[in-house]
Amino acid sequence: MEKKTCYITTPIYYASGEVHIGNSYSTIACDALARYKRLAGFDTVYLTGMDEHGQKIEEAAKKAGLEPQAFVDNIADKTASLWQELNISNDGFIRTSYDYHVEAVQKLFEQLLAQDDIYLGEYEGNYCVACESFFTKTQLGPDETCPDCGAKTRIVKEESYFLRLKKYEKKLLDYIEEHPDFIMPVTRRNEVVSFIKQGLEDLCVSRTSYKWGIQIPSNPKHVIYVWIDALANYITYLGYNSNNDANFKKYWLEGDQVIHVVGKDILRFHAIYWPIMLMALGLPIKFRLYAHGWIMMSGGKMSKSKGNVVYPLTVKERYGLDPLRFYLCKEMPTTEDGLFTYERFIEQYNVYLANDLGNLVSRSIAMVNKYFGGTIEKCASTSLNKDANEQLEKIISENTKKYLDYMESFQLQNGINAIFEIVGFANKYIDLTTPWALAKDEALKNELNDCLYHLLETLRLVTIMLQPFMPDTTNTIFEELGVTDKSFASLTFGKNSKYTVIEKPIVLFKRLDLTEEYKKYGISE
Numbered sequence: 001m002e003k004k005t006c007y008i009t010t011p012i013y014y015a016s017g018e019v020h021i022g023n024s025y026s027t028i029a030c031d032a033l034a035r036y037k038r039l040a041g042f043d044t045v046y047l048t049g050m051d052e053h054g055q056k057i058e059e060a061a062k063k064a065g066l067e068p069q070a071f072v073d074n075i076a077d078k079t080a081s082l083w084q085e086l087n088i089s090n091d092g093f094i095r096t097s098y099d100y101h102v103e104a105v106q107k108l109f110e111q112l113l114a115q116d117d118i119y120l121g122e123y124e125g126n127y128c129v130a131c132e133s134f135f136t137k138t139q140l141g142p143d144e145t146c147p148d149c150g151a152k153t154r155i156v157k158e159e160s161y162f163l164r165l166k167k168y169e170k171k172l173l174d175y176i177e178e179h180p181d182f183i184m185p186v187t188r189r190n191e192v193v194s195f196i197k198q199g200l201e202d203l204c205v206s207r208t209s210y211k212w213g214i215q216i217p218s219n220p221k222h223v224i225y226v227w228i229d230a231l232a233n234y235i236t237y238l239g240y241n242s243n244n245d246a247n248f249k250k251y252w253l254e255g256d257q258v259i260h261v262v263g264k265d266i267l268r269f270h271a272i273y274w275p276i277m278l279m280a281l282g283l284p285i286k287f288r289l290y291a292h293g294w295i296m297m298s299g300g301k302m303s304k305s306k307g308n309v310v311y312p313l314t315v316k317e318r319y320g321l322d323p324l325r326f327y328l329c330k331e332m333p334t335t336e337d338g339l340f341t342y343e344r345f346i347e348q349y350n351v352y353l354a355n356d357l358g359n360l361v362s363r364s365i366a367m368v369n370k371y372f373g374g375t376i377e378k379c380a381s382t383s384l385n386k387d388a389n390e391q392l393e394k395i396i397s398e399n400t401k402k403y404l405d406y407m408e409s410f411q412l413q414n415g416i417n418a419i420f421e422i423v424g425f426a427n428k429y430i431d432l433t434t435p436w437a438l439a440k441d442e443a444l445k446n447e448l449n450d451c452l453y454h455l456l457e458t459l460r461l462v463t464i465m466l467q468p469f470m471p472d473t474t475n476t477i478f479e480e481l482g483v484t485d486k487s488f489a490s491l492t493f494g495k496n497s498k499y500t501v502i503e504k505p506i507v508l509f510k511r512l513d514l515t516e517e518y519k520k521y522g523i524s525e
């Protein structure tokens with residue numbers, strides 16, 4: 001049987017900004033989702049990339065004394081290698097300055113123009129250069145500032161092309177109504193619905209005030225608005241409007257799942273403009289949208305001016321990559337913002353990784369070595385451990401199911417919590433069954449075997465489920481346990497019948513001392 005397909009995308013990152021731990025979240029979270037989908041048996045394509053056009057980038061390039069293309073080349077290289085450093089398993093990295101993308105966007109724009117979904121008009125309004133957006137008077141902040149970033153807006157008047165949003169208003173509302181899972185979580189869906197219900201205005205989709213963008217072939221003094229250009233990446237990458245659109249057919253038109261993950265700040269673009277573009281192009285909407293919150297610092301948003309920016313490689317160098325990936329995925333709730341402070345990071349690291357997981361691995365392996373010379377086999381459940389075994393197996397089966405359900409709907413925090421319910425109980429299981437006491441009585445050898453087998457099986461299952469979040473650490477644990485089948489097909493208690501564990505496991509997570517960390521790094525956030 002052919003595998004089901006799953007196409008997962010992050011937003012393409014602006015080539016003007018830097019990636020800090022806040023905005024690295026979208027890519028790390030998607031990576032966890034993509035790894036999960038691969039394990040769940042999907043033929044998965046995971047795409048990320050760069051959003052390279054627009055006035056902001058044109059101005060930044062000028063300031064740097066570079067041609068825009070050279071400027072974005074440099075940033076794209078840096079960003080692509082950052083994703084490698086963060087162990088991001090993306091299959092594709094699209095850049096909106098690639099020829100194939102430019103040509104495909106020009107074609108789709110001309111098509112929409114020819115069929116009158118785009119028309120020529122005139123626009124006058126308050127424009128925010130940083131956000132590449134026009135705002136109506138009612139949307140503006142004090143002193144005509146941008147409601148999103150707070151910068152002063154400029155009055156810009158220009159001949160412009162417009163995309164008919166109004167025409168599709170009702171159709172989009174119907175679509176959202178008929179597809180309750182289209183925008184998740186529900187709170188974000190409700191925001192979108194109430195925004196549309198206030199009435200949509202046609203969207204200005206071209207600019208004449210700068211040059212660094214995709215030209216409109218039939219009227220080259222205009223460049224295409226960056227959001228039209230950028231949103232189209234999700235299909236141009238697959239070959240839409242090119243002479244090789246096999247992947248577009250496979251992963252979009254005939255695909256089983258298409259998932260866009262975005263931060264809450266760009267919800268409207270993805271939940272309104274993008275589906276309307278697709279409807280106008282006569283293409284199926286196909287995707288599901290997951291909008292996540294923001295990673296905040298204790299003093300609010302991360303920003304250079306506040307001096308509170310934390311970079312992922314700094315955290316990686318100090319504490320390792322997997323703890324960072326784990327922390328971000330665990331800290332971001334489904335509907336709210338998440339928090340990053342070093343205090344909290346260190347606390348979570350100590351509680352969940354060093355204590356709960358790390359200890360479970362080292363204690364279990366040490367006992368198998370000490371009492372059974374490193375090899376243990378499945379045995380019949382013993383009556384002495386009966387209650388504890390039943391409780392453990394129940395907790396495992398309930399939480400495995402929860403984990404799978406949560407991961408399916410991109411609830412990563414809940415997914416991790418389900419795994420740690422199991423880890424937490426496994427530690428308690430050791431106290432309940434007291435293997436060190438069993439070991440004192442040769443007549444209880446079977447009971448001891450039963451107990452340690454239960455522990456290793458639990459660890460094996462936990463490790464399988466943790467793979468999307470901590471790919472390196474889980475590989476180490478598998479090696480230490482001598483487990484080679486890492487697939488979801490083996491995600492059932494009792495599937496593995498024999499273990500030969502490593503003699504000396506490494507310390508996976510060394511406990512951290514906050515005071516020491518303060519001394520070393522002068523951590524303030």
Ligand code: MSP
Binds near residue numbers: 012014261
């Ligand atoms: N270029 C647009 C996306 C175009 S997609 C067709 C863009 N780029 S971005 O670089 O500004 O943002 C990339 C991702 O980072 C977005 O999902 C954005 O919501 C997210 N985040 C930016 N700051 C964030 C935090 N502090 N926390 C979590 N995610 C945040 O938007």
